[in-house]
Amino acid sequence: MSIRREDVLHVARLAELEVAEEDLPRLVEQMGRIVEFVAQLDEVPAGDSAPPFVAGPAQLTLRPDAVVPSGLVRQPAAFAPEFTKGFFSVPRLGAMAEGE
């Protein structure tokens, strides 16, 4: 299964990741090799089976449902790129802009 240029562009769109045109040939080649490498799992004997495995405690315990102070030593305005009137600010959605 080889990776094509369109596959890289498709997953880059899904991942909200800008990929520079000049990086594409190398990414196509490297992703192709990685996918070929992981495809070795096709060789796992079909009859081999094991109980499903989940890392961590067998049973997750919930915290008491109580309001506790956040313990933040600085508030979002101190680390957010843009913060206005208690909200993180972003540019408008493209789709909304088109509809206006």
Next chain:
Amino acid sequence: MSGVGTIAESVGSGRSTAASVAHDVAARLTEAASLNATLHWSAAVLDQQAAALDGLSPAERTTRPLAGVPIALKDNMVTTDQPTTCASKILEGYVSPYDATVVTRLRAAGAILASKTNLDEFAMGSSTEHSAFGRVHHPLDASRVPGGSSGGSAALVAAGVVPAALGSETGGSVRQPASFCGVVGVKPTYGRVSRYGLVAFGSSLDQISVFGKTVDDAARVLAVISGHDTRDATSAPLPPLVLDAPRRNLTGFTFGRPREYFPADLHAGVRAGLDRTAQALQDLGATIKDVSLPHARFAVPTYYIVAPAEAAANLARFDGVRYGPRHLGASGDVQGLYRATRGQGFGAEVRRRILIGTYVLSSGYYDAYYRKAQQTRALLAEDFRKVFEEEGVDFLLTPTTPTPAFKAGEKVEDPVAMYLADIFTCAINLAAIPALSLPVGRSEGLPVGAQLVGPMFSEARMLSVASAIEGVVDAVGEVR
């Protein structure tokens, strides 16, 4: 540099001051600057911590198990008094509004947080060459890598700047650099140490882990940071680790030597180091038994599906909205902001893993890759369970890495070759069990590490066994 126990005893009893420790650490950090192992440290932050400790009453100070012990932290654990960047441009200048649980516990135990250490960006790599702030140099040979992704922490312990440091593991990121640098690296059972405040990479694999100059150094730090934390839902409901006394005799212990971990092309120096360790175990009274982990060869491909899939989901939060630098795309809308911030903020290896992770989770490929990898993960975990529960094996003995430290630049352009550096470590993370690496000699001057692997929550016993090996194996002698 004194060990963890000696420093804690000296500062705790008032025979020396935390201020003098802080002063010495600052001098050593300055001296070691050429390693590029440290991303952030400041004399002011060191002095502030020392002054708080020296200001305690003698009675209060003696109760701190790590009084005045300088400990370095991989820069993917959040701290309120120093930046946390994960060695990425996407978090440049970020200072967390809260401390990680391990940081809170270290502070409460009287430790001095010495510095934040360099790493492969977001802990993705095996050489610490994938840092946005430049590669870390191996302390014994600057042309080589210290391993990764916790290469900065490993290098600082190996160079004697600190006696212990924290790193994090997803596929071997503490044991592999510990092996390369000739120090001890302990990866606890998944859930033993809280992940609260560890920047997530692969949530079902990530585990904060410890470097020590000696087994005792690492063990004392692990005892402090372990234990249940309500802020991490995957934290095991267990009290902090209680250490066993170091052992001098291993009569009655059985060590399994999995044949899949000793391939014909294993580096001769690594093989010699492991032979010497097996002999030492037998001399200490233990039995060595050949065993098989039949699915071992599928560990790396499984890992490189599961870890990138989880990374692609975890790293979605870095989008230029809530923290870190922001880049506005040409489109001027919010999607352009996401794409430009992420495209310009992440380095090449992180971008590659996000793309692979998104690919294996995408419609049409999920069953072929992700589901298959989950099934194989279960087989790998079952292989380990069987040797421990059905074959009477206490611990497995394996090499930590297939070769000693490799040259910088040797694998950086070939992701698959780099991934294979984790061949003996990543199955352990997939199976969520504990393991450690300890130095067992040198090959042409470069450290060789032996790995012990144990069943879930066997750390106390494993550390006591490691101390027995440490007592009889010459960790810096040339192997033959």
